[in-house]
Amino acid sequence: MKKTIFIFLLVISLSVYSQNILWEQVGLKVNQGTENFVLELVDDFYTSIEKPENVVISLDAVWYRPEGFETTHYLTFAGSAEDLGKLRELRSGSVYDQYNQNFLNFAEITSISSGGTLMRFNVEKGNYPISQMWRFSVEDPVTFANEFVKMIKEFPPEGYLSIGLLSQGSDGDSHYIYTTHKDYATALSWGPKTEGQQNAFMKFQKIVNPISDYLGTITMNNIKTWN
Secondary structure, eight states: OHHHHHHHHHHHHHHTTSOOOEEEEEEEEEOTTOHHHHHHHHHHHHTTSOOOTTOEEEEEEEEEOOTTOOOOEEEEEEEOHHHHHHHHHHSOHHHHHHHHHHHTTTEEEEEEEEEEEEEEEOGGGTTOSEEEEEEEEESOHHHHHHHHHHHHHHSOOSSOEEEEEEEESOSSOOEEEEEEESSHHHHHHOSOOSHHHHHHHHHHHHHHGGGEEEEEEEEEEEEEEEO
């Protein structure tokens, strides 16, 4: 019990400065050569409505993905439950139906999921253009989160970093780790560099491997963000 309370307090102390957020994400398979049409449609619709102030919308292209992974782009909506609810109300009616019909001429939906962050770090670097996401199916969430906190104490993130839960629409995955990089070179060279960082990374893998399944990593490049 004391250990659980300690973990809970540690999580709060690490994330108190950055409010956790919820998100909805639509996976897309965009027809080759039509990316600009998709961008124009998204931009036209979401700049024509009075988007809730604190909702962030982003369109990202998938650069690297596991074999057999069909999604080429993600359209993501992030914010509070209240603001996402307000946005959902705006994503309706005849104008939205027409937007959606036009959109499906250039892309098909591969997935719809939602979730939320448990911890967030370096929030001011969340606008870095390159991002990576690791997906896991976790059997012991407390141990997983505890070891994650231990690892980043020795291996602090250079960009934005979050760990979170998938609540709806998952494909066997329950948790994710998400980070951003300021440019492509940084993304390529990312990883534990010092002996202490390498040991922390290896220890994390050793402990979480028996209580989780690693389901793959995707790397994305931001096309446009609507704040």
